[in-house]
Amino acid sequence: MKPMPSNVKRSLPIGTTMQTCDNSGAKIVKLISVKNLKTVKKRPQSAGVGDLVVVSVVKGIKEIRKELVPAVIVRQKKEYSRPDGTRIKFLDNSAVVLKDEKGNPRGTIFKGPIAKEAADRWPGISKVASIVV
Numbered sequence: 856m857k858p859m860p861s862n863v864k865r866s867l868p869i870g871t872t873m874q875t876c877d878n879s880g881a882k883i884v885k886l887i888s889v890k891n892l893k894t895v896k897k898r899p900q901s902a903g904v905g906d907l908v909v910v911s912v913v914k915g916i917k918e919i920r921k922e923l924v925p926a927v928i929v930r931q932k933k934e935y936s937r938p939d940g941t942r943i944k945f946l947d948n949s950a951v952v953l954k955d956e957k958g959n960p961r962g963t964i965f966k967g968p969i970a971k972e973a974a975d976r977w978p979g980i981s982k983v984a985s986i987v988v
Contacts, residue, residue: 863903863972866933872913873948876929876969877962880919881952884910884926890956904931905973910950926950927958927980929965929973943970943988951980 867873871886889900890907902908910926912919930945937943945968952961958979965980968988974981981987 862938863905863935864931864933865901865903865906866931867903867928867948868899868901871948873950875915875926875952875962876949876966877951877960878964879915879952879960879962881912881915881924883912883914884924884950884952885913887911887923890925902928903933904928904935904970905976907956908950910952912952924961925953925956927953927973927977929969929980930967931970937971945970953979 867886869886872883875881875884887909889902892900906928908926909923912922928950930947930949932944932948934942934944954961958977960980960983965984968986969984971987974984974987
């Protein structure tokens with residue numbers, strides 16, 4: 856996991872439900888917690904693009920449902936800016952389910968674009984991604 860150079864807004868609070876964009880078997884996941892996040896005491900945690908999170912699988916195949924799995928946020932609706940001055944936003948919030956916390960994805964195919972910040976920070980995701988924006 857590498858540090859992120861851009862100013863990504865953390866716009867996904869705990870309890871957010873989002874879709875997955877891989878073929879891991881999970882369809883809809885709910886955000887439970889954010890890993891390696893330092894905040895002010897009693898402030899609710901929130902996540903942005905490229906963050907490692909723990910999610911609960913709400914909808915999907917029976918073997919994976921109701922499990923707590925690690926995931927990485929790869930798209931968010933809230934606009935954020937990059938160091939070169941460009942602003943980027945996506946049509947939906949989306950995550951990729953991981954096998955372990957080292958960044959190896961559980962799925963083998965990703966649907967839709969992946970943010971450059973997530974691909975740079977997690978090399979395992981960038982190997983599988985077909986479109987990086």
